Amino acid sequence: MTETFFNLTWLIPLFPLAAFAIIVLWTNRHRLLSTWIAWIGIGLAWILGWIVFFQAWGGFEELTPPTHKYPVPLFSIPTGTTSLNLGFQVDTLTGVMLFMVPFVCLMIFIYSKGYMNYGTKDVDPRYSRFFAYISLFACGMLGLVVSDNFLTLFVFWEIMGLCSYLLIGFWFDKTYPDPKRITPKEAGLKAFLTTRVGDVIMLAGMLLLYSQVGSLTFSDVFSQETLEQLAHTYAWGNVPWATFIALLFFGGAVGKSAQFPLHVWLPDAMEGPTPVSALIHAATMVSAGVYLVARSFPLFVAVEGGSQLAVVAFIGAFTAIFSSTIAVAQNDIKRVLAYSTISQLGYMIAALGIGAYVAAVFHLITHAFFKALLFMGSGSVIHGVEHGHHHSHHHATGPEGHEEEGEFDANDMMNMGGLLRRMPVTGWTFIVGALALTGIFPWAGFWSKDEILADAWKTFQEGGHFGVTANWGFFVWLLLTIAAFLTAFYTGRQIFLTFAGKPRTAAAEHAPESVPSMTWPLVILAAFATLLGLAGTPWANQFFEMIGESAVILGERLAHGEFNLVIALVSSGVALAGWVVAWLIYGFRPLTVPVDPLRRPLGPIYTLLENKYYFDEIYQAGIVRPAIRLAQACYTFDDKVVIDPIVDGVGRFGRWLSDWLRRAVDNPIVDGAVNGVGRVTTWFGEFMRATQTGKVQNYLLVAAVTVFLLVALYVFRTYLPDWLSALGLG
C-alpha cells in the first residue's frame, strides 16, 4: 500500500499541469469551469501529497538511504554510450515539502477566486488565464520537490521562473502616471532576468557536476564515494570541486530566494496580483532556493570547513538584516512583506550556512504558512480599500475627498488605518500571522526561529557541525537577533498603521470585509500558523526526527538542537521590544497625516532606506545601461558599418585604410573588408573601362606592347645573367 502511493508520487505535479492544459486549450472562456478545474487539479495534488506525506511521516525509516528505493527512473536520454536517467523520488524532505506546498497552494487557489473578483462586474478579462498560470506554477513547485535529479529540478525551477514572469506581469496593460514607478510588465521582466542570472550560474554548476560525476541523480551524486571524490579533486588551485559546485548552486539559490545581491526583483514582484505574491513568496518560488540548498546540502558539507558554508552563512545573515532595515521605511503594505520575506529567507540560508539543516527546513515550512497568510491578508486589505475607494468615489460630493483616478494607491499603508473594525476577520488573522512572523511564543515562528538562533548560539559555544567555526555562529546569531528586533518593529508598524487608529482616507473608511472564499483560507492558515510550531517543539521534536533522518546522508547524524532558555528569552525579549517600539511610535498616537514620524529624525538614513539603498539605480547604471550601450554599439557596428556599403566609395575606403593602418585594432575589420573588396573591384572595373577607348589602334598598341613584353620577358629571363656577367656584375 505504501509502495503504491509512493510509486504514484510523480502524478502529483501532473494534476495541476493537466488543469493548466485543459484551461488553456479548452475552457478559457468559461470562468467558473476554469476555476473548478484548477481547484480539482490542485485538490488532487493536495490529497495525494498528504497521503504521501503521512506515509512518510509514519514510515520514514523506509526512505532513508540504506534501504530506500525511491529514486524511480521514468525515462532516459542517451548520452553517447551512457544515458541520462530522469525520474522522481520520495524522501523525508520531499515528504515535508509535499505537506506544505499543495496545501498552501490550495488555500491560495481558493482565495484567488474571490480576489480575482469572480462574480462581480469588473471581472478581470483574463480570469481563466490566471488560474491556468497558477496551476502551472503549482506544477512547477510540486515537480521540483519530487524530482530525483538536478536536471528535472532545474526544469521545474525554470517553469516557475516562467510562471512568475507571466503572473507578475499579469496586469501587463497597467501603466502608472509616475514614470519612475515600475509597471507590472517591467517587474515581470526584471524578475525573470534577475533570477535568470542565478539560474545560469546554477546551470553551470549543474553541468560541471554532471561532467565530474557523470550523473545528476541525487542518489548518485550524494553517494559517499562521489562526495569524497568531489572533495578531493580540485577545480583549480586548492578549490575542491565540491566547494566550487556548491557555490555555483548557491548562486541559483541566491537568485531564486532573492538573497543579496540578487534580491532586487522580489519587492517589484509585488506588482502582480496578491495571490501571486503569496505563491511566489510563501509557498513556492522563493522557498525553492532554500530547498535547493537543503537538497544539495551534502555537497555543501562534503568539504569539511570549506569556504562555501561561510559564504552561505554570511549572505544569509547579511540579507536578513539588510532587508529588514529596508522594510522599516516602506509604505506599501506588500512591499514590507516582500522585504520581510527576503529577510526570513536570509534566516533560513544563514541557518544552512552554520549547518542547522533541520532548523532551516523547519523555518521554511512554518514561514510558508504564516507568510502566505500575511500576503493573502494584505491582499484582502488592499481589496477592501479598493472597494472602499470605489464606493467613496461614487458617493463623494464636492471637491474634497475627490481624488484623481489612478493616483490613489490602495497598497499604501498611509491611506489605511482603523481597518480592524471594518475587516475583523482579515485583521485578526493578519495579527496572528504577524505574531508568528515575529516569533512570539507560542506561535509557529517562535519555534522555528528559536531553533535557528539556538543552533547558532550552540555553534558559537561548541563549534559547529561540518567544521563551521564558532565565530560564524556568533556572527549569525548576532545579526539574526538584531534582525528579529527589526522584524518585530516593522511588523508592528504595519499592524498599527493598517489596523489601528482611525481611517485616514475615505477609502479606508468604507472598506468592506472580503468575501468568504477569501476569508476562509485566512482562517485556516491562521490556525496552522498558530499550531504548526508544535511539530517541532524541543520536547517532542517530531520534525527533527523526520528530517534528521534524511540528514543521515550527511555522514554525521545531526545533534538535536537543544532548547536554550536564555536564547529563547533573549529573542523573545528582543521581539517584544520591537513591538513596543513600534507601538510607541505608531500605535500610541495614531497617525493622522500620511507622513512617517521617523522621516524627520532619521533624515538621510530614512531616504536611503526608503530607496532600498539605491540598489536599483546602481544596477541600472552599472549593468543594464552599459549592456544596452554595448548592444547599441554592436548594432551600429553591424548595421551601419558592416552591412550598409559605405557610400563614399574609394575616398572613404582610402581614409579607412589609412585609419586602419594607424590603429590596427579597434576598427571594423570584419565585413568592412568584404565591402572594401567590392569597392576596389568596382573601381578597378572603372579604370579598365577607361582603356577601352573605342579606337582600334590603341587596342593594337596594347597588343603590340604585350607581344613585346612577352618577348622581353623571355629575353631577360634567358640572357640577363649573361649580360650581367658581361658587365662584370654577375
Place this chain on the structure above:
Amino acid sequence: MEYLLTLITFTPLLGVLLVLLVPKDDERTIKNLGIGISFIPLVLATYLWFAYDKGQSGFQFEFIADWIPAINVNYHVGADGLSVPLMFLTALLTTLGLIYSSYTIKQRVKEFFLLFLLLEMGMLGVFMSLDLVLFYVFWEVGLVPMYLLIGIWGQPKDRPQYSAIKFFLYTLAGSVLMLLAILGLYFYHGTFDIVQLSQGLGSEGPLGLVFGGNSALAIAAFWAFFIAFAIKVPLWPFHTWLPDAHTAAPTAGSVILAGVLLKLGGFGMLRIALPIFPEQFKFYCWDVPIIPILALLSIVYGALVCMAQWDLKRLIAYSSVSHMGYYMLGVSAAAAGWGVSSYSDAAAMASNGAALQMFNHGIITGGLFFLVGVIYDRAHSRDLALMDAEGNPLRDKDNKVLPAFGGLGKMTPYYYGIFLVTAFASLGLPGLAGFWAEFFVFRGAFEIMPWFAAFGVLGIIFTAAYILWKIVQYLFLGDFNLERWKEVTHDAKLTDLMTFEKVTMWPLVLLMIGFGIYPTPLVDFFNSFAQKLFGG
C-alpha cells in the same frame, strides 16, 4: 526501400513539373497541387523517421548507382541519425510554408510554388548525399530558387534585390573554395565518396592520412570546407548576409532560410568537415581555439545586436546568429574531444546538443518567422517602436521608447499564447525543445572546454533579455492603443490568428512542447550518429 530517399528528394521535382503544366491563372489548382505534392515527401519522411533503425549505426536506406563513372562520381545516398530528423524538418517546414503561402502570396503564385518545391528538392538532396559532388550539386541547387524567392517576393523597402544577391554571392564565394577542396580530396584519395573518406582516412585507414599527411594542404582544404559551411551556419563574422536575406525574404522564405538553409551548413560540419578533417578541426578548436572563440562571439554579439534592434524580423534574424553560435560551440567541443577516449561521451553529448540545436532552431525560429509574418500581414509594419526618419526610435518626455504596438496580448490572446510558447522555446526555457540543445551543448563543452562554456552561458541571459524585453514586451504587453494602431497600420483590421495560421503553427508548437518534455526519440537519432563518430 533503397529508393525511399530518392523518392523523398525527387517528388518535389515531380511537383515542379506538374505545376509547370498548370496555366498560371489557375491559382487554386496550383496551390492545391503544390501543397498536395509537398505532403508526399512529408509522409515519406515521417515513414523514414519510424522505419529507421536507431539501434544500428551506419547508413541505412543506402543506394548507390553510377552517375559519372568517368570521374568516379556516384549517385550515393543514405540516411543516418543526423540526416533523418533534418529531412523530416525540411519536409515539414516546406509543407507548412506552402500552406501559409497559399494564403499570403498574392502575385506570381505559379512561380512561387515552383521555386519552393525546387528549393525543397535541393535541401533534401543535401541531407541524403553521400558523395561530395552530389552534395555540392544539391548544395548549390538550392541557392537559385532562394535567390529568386527573396528577390521577387521580398518587400520593396527591405532592398530584396540587394539582399538576394548578397545571399547568393556570399554562399557561392564560400562554396567555390569548397569545390577546390573537394577536388583536392579526390586527387589525393581517388574518391568523392563521403563514407569512404570519413571512414578510410587516418593513420590506420586504407586511404591513409588526409592529403597524405601534407599538413599545409590539409589545413587549407579544411578551412575551405569550414568557411563554406560557416557562411551558411552562419558563424561570426560570416553572418552579414543573413540579416538582410532573412529580413527581405517573404515569410515562408525566411522560415526555410532559418529553418533549413542554415542547417545545411551545420549538417556539412558534422557530415564532412569533422569526419574528414578531425585532426585539423580539433587543432583549431583545441590547440588554437579560433573556432570556439568565433562561436562565442556569435553567441554574444548576435544577442547584443538583437537587444539594440527595432525591426522585429531583423531581430529574429540576428537571433539566429546567436543561436547557431551555440550549435558551433557544441561542434567545437565535440571536435576538441575527438579522439580522446575519456571525452568520448562528452563529445557525443556536445555533438548531440549541436544537432539538437539545428533541429530545434529549425522549428522554433521557423515558427517565429511565421509569427512575424502574422503581424506583418496585419500591420504592414514590423517596427517595434515608432521610428523617426533616421531609423531611430522615438521617445516620450520621460525618455521611454514609444512602442509601435503594445497590448496585443490583450487583443489577440491566441496569437499571444502561441508566440509566447515559441519565444520561450527560443530562449531555451526548460520543458521546451530549445533547452535540451543548450543543455547538451554546454554539458559537452563544460567537460571539454569549461572556460568557453562558462563564457557561453552568459549568452543565455542576453537571449532572455532580448526576447522578453524587446519582442514580447514591445509587441504584446502594455496597453493597447487603438489610435496608435490605426496610425501605424493605416487603419488595418486587427484579428487574432486565422485558421491557416493556426494550422501552420500548431505542428511546430506541438513539436516544441513534445520534444521539450520528452526529447529521447530525437536524441536517439543524433546519438546513433554521434556514437559512430566519437564512440570507441
Place this chain on the structure above:
Amino acid sequence: MDVPLSWYLVVAAALFCIGLAGALSRRNAIAVLMGVELMLNAVNVNLLAFWRHVEVVKATLSGQAFAIIVITVAAAEAAVGLALAIALYRTRRTVDVEDVDLMKL
C-alpha cells in the same frame, strides 16, 4: 657570293616594323591597310629567305608556296578591307580610324 641569311632577315624585320608602325599610327583606314600589306611582304621576304637557306628538301618548295598563298590572301584581305572602308565611308563620310569610336567603354 651568297647574300647571308641575316641580311634578308634584317630587311624583313625592318619592313615588318615599318608596316606595323604605319598600321598603328596612320589615321586613314586605307593607309593602315597598306601598313598591313607591308607586314605581309616582310613575311614573304622571310619565307623566301628561309626557303633558300634553311629548308632541307628544297624541292618541296614549301616556302615559295607559302609566300604565294600569302600574296593571294593579302589580295583577298585587301578587297574585303576596301569594301568595309567604302561601307564605312558611305555611312560616315570618313575613313579616319580615329573617328571610328562610336562604341567604347
Place this chain on the structure above:
Amino acid sequence: MNLGETLRLLSPELLLLFTGLVVLIVDLIWGDEEKKTIWVPTLSLIGLGAALAATILLWGTPPTTVVAMMAVDPFALFFKLIAIGTVMLVTLAAIPYLQDRTPYRGEFYALLVFACLAITLASSGTTLISVYLAMEFLSITSYVLAGYLRNDMKSTEAGIKYFLYGAVTSAVMLYGMSLLYGATGSIYLAEIGRMVAAGGSGLNDLTVVAIVLMLAGFAFKIVLAPFHQWAPDTYEGAPTPITAFLSVGSKAAGFAILMRVLLTALPAFRYDIGWMAFLMALSIISMALGNLIALRQSNIKRMLAYSSIAQAGYISIGFITLVSNVQGSFLGMNGTLFYLFAYLFTNLAVFSGVIAFESATGSTEIADFRGLVRRSPLIAGVMMVGLLSLAGIPGTGGFLGKFFVFGSAIQFNTAQTLTLALVGVITSVIAAFYYLNIVRYMFFEPADEDAQPVVVTTPVKVGLAVTTVGILAIGLYPQPFIDLATQSIQMLGMAF
C-alpha cells in the same frame, strides 16, 4: 588513298562547300522574296544537318591525313561538330533577326556556312599553310558578316575594327609562322615538332619569339586578354547572330588551332618559359579583366563580350594543365573540350534569348530586359538557365566544365596552377554577380506599363529548346559528353 576514301574523309567539308554554293545560287536565281525568307535558311540548315551527319558517320575513323595537309582525327571531328552545331543554332536565331534589317539575307546564310567550313578546315590543318589559310578564310568571312548591316553605323564600325585588328594580328602571327619555318625548315607541324625536340639553343630564341608572335594571332581568335580589345566593340556592333557565332564558333576555331599547333609542333616548348607560362599569364589576365569589366556594362552584348573573354580564360586552364600520363579522366585537355561543348549550348542559349528579344524590341540594353519574365517566360527562363550555366551553378553544363578545368589545375598541383584555380574560382564568384544582374532585371524588376509580350518565332523556339536541353543534359548526365571529350583529344601526330 583512293579518291573515294578521300572524298569520304572530306565529306563534311565538301557538303558544307556544296551547301554554301547552293544557297548562294538559289538566293541569286529565286525571285520569290517571301518564300526565300524561309526556304533559304531551311536549305542551309538541311545542308548543315547533312554535314553534321557526315561528321558523325566519320566518328571512329583511325586518325589519318588527307590531301597532305589535313588531318581527319577525333580532335578535328569534335571541332567540326561544334562548328556545325554553332552555325545551325545561329542560323535558327538569325531568321527572325534578319527579317527587317537587311534585304540580302541569302548571302548571309551562305557566308555563315562558309565560316563553318573555315572552322572545320582550321580544326584539321596540319601544316602552317593550311592553318594560316583556314584562319584567314574564317577571318575574312567573319569581317564581312560583322559588317554585314551596311547601313548600320555600329555594324560597319564593328566590321572595320574587326578587320583592322584582325589583319594586323594575323600579319604578326604570320611573321611568327615564318620564323618558325625558318627555325625548323618545315611547314609540317609534326615535322616541326621533331625538329624542335632535337634542336639546339640557337633554335630556342627564334622559336620562342615565333611562339609569342603566333600566340598573338591565336589569342585574337580566342579572345584572350590582352588581345581582346576588339571584341567588345565588335560584339556590340555586329549583327547579334554573328556576335553569337564569334563568341562560340570563332573562339572554338582559335582553340583548335592553338592546341593543334602547340601540341604537335611545339610540345618541347611547354615548360620553363614556354607557352604554358605565357598562356597562364593570358588566362589569369582574361579571367580577372573580363569579369571585372563586365561588372559595369549596360549593354548585354557588350557584357557578354567581356564574359566571353573571361570564359576564354577558364577554357584555357584545361589546356594549360593538360597531362597525358594519368589514370582517370582529368586529362586537362578533355576538360577544355568538354567546357567548349557546354559553352556552345550555354552561350547560344543566352544569345538566342538576346536575339529573340532584340528581334522583337530592337534593344540590347540590359535595363530593357526588366520584367521579361512577364513578357516572355520562355526567353527569361532559358536565359536564366544559360546565365546560371555561365556562372557555373551545378546542374548545368557550365558547372561541370569549370569542375573539369579547375580539377585538372588542382591535379597538376604546382603553385602556378593552383593560383590559376584560385583566380578561377574567385573570379567566377564575381562573374555570378553580373550574370545574376540580368536575372534580376528579368525577374525582379517590373515591366514597363505599356510593355507588350515578346513574340517568339518557331525557329527561335527550337533553338531555345535545343540549347536548354543541351545545358541540362550535360549538367545532369555528363558521362557521354565526358567520353566524347576524352576520345576527342586524340590528335594526329601529337608528339608527347
